[in-house]
Amino acid sequence: MLHIKNLSVSAGKKSILKNFNLDINDSEIHVLMGPNGVGKSTVCKSIMHQFDYDILDGTIIYNEFDITHSKTYEIARHGIYYIAQSPVEVEGITNAELLRSAMNEQGIKMDIFEFNRKCLEVCKKLNIPKTFLHRHVNVGMSGGERKKNELLQMFLLQPSLVLLDEIDSGLDVDALKIVGENLKDYVRETHASLFVITHQQALIDLLEPDFVHILKDGRIIESGTKELAKEIEKFGFLRANNVSGSELSE
């Protein structure tokens, strides 16, 4: 599915990712952790080819397409969906308008009745009022509402890989549970994959990731199962590399 090989990325003169490697297969949930400022968000933004970042070296292959230097909308049309840490407000465009435009441009055919039915179904799932559809994109929404709004769009656009950058920020306990369970359901129903940046053990417990990775010095220095996240929670990132939590606790 997604294969990132030897990716080096800079923002201006600052080198952020150095020989970064990652493989994500169908239906897998990957969590990326790491201390603040190591470039976790850069991974998502580089995959989406965000304008602030320069890809200096390496390749990003998605479903056998080389998307390393593709345009952002082309990458999205390949089925990659990105939920930013702080989704922007777009005044004047309603969610319904945005979704209809996006579906139209992505070639997703859905008549208006099916669209409405699906929207109502997702609103109910996410515990958001159906009036969300007629609100301007993220305008005047709280952090938690924005995240739910992005998920509403995700359910309609049906991507095969979802990049979530701190989806938990701004979510209260109940909202976090709803989001976690719905993401898990989405993977189960569509066989999509998730790439999740988070520090929240509660979310990790809900998602039960297949892999947890630690980012440091621009590359993944350690990968493991969800147990790795528990070790990090217990001992922090400052624990010696390659030394497991159990060894430290002895």
Next chain:
Amino acid sequence: MNKLPVSTVKIIEDLDVLRITEPNTIFEIEGQVKIKELQISTNSFHSFWILKDNSVLTLETIIELNNVTGNIKILSNENSRLFLQLGISLKNQNHFSIYNKLLKNYASSTIKLHLVGDLESHSIIKTTGEISLNTKGNEFLEDVKYLMEEKSHIECIPELFVSAEDCIANHFVTIGCISDEDIFYLNCKGISVDSARNLIRQSFLKSMFLREEE
């Protein structure tokens, strides 16, 4: 015998469409009038709108100007109310002005424009408010917002001529631009750069009405 060079239309009730089809037109507004749409189908025009005493004119619409040179002169009489909100999409070269003169007393005018230029368009937009000498209790507000695009050029000229002491007159101009973040956000939904720009332009034009509704 004098021959009238212009056609005069009297508007006394709500109208779906106000059409400017000839180079010279005069519209006389009496009573409370709400107009839903403005259509300009001539490339060069002078249009005079006369708001009679105690009249109210409300016009909120989106128009497209494409190679248009024209001006709308509005004369506001005693205790008249003008509420004009135009979203204007500018294509190619335009020279458009709105001039509002408050002739008598206790009139109020609000003119709000949202301007957006198409790629490589070049337009001059002038809005002028004038409050006459020896009048009292008049209020005039002009509020122009325009969305800047990399390759479009809009020269926006707001003017105020105030000759009376007992009046309120304000004008505002706000300039914004389409941010890379907005484009990136829409691109992430699979919307191409051109479509994203178009969506933002349309939403900017509509936003003045939507905000009022909210």
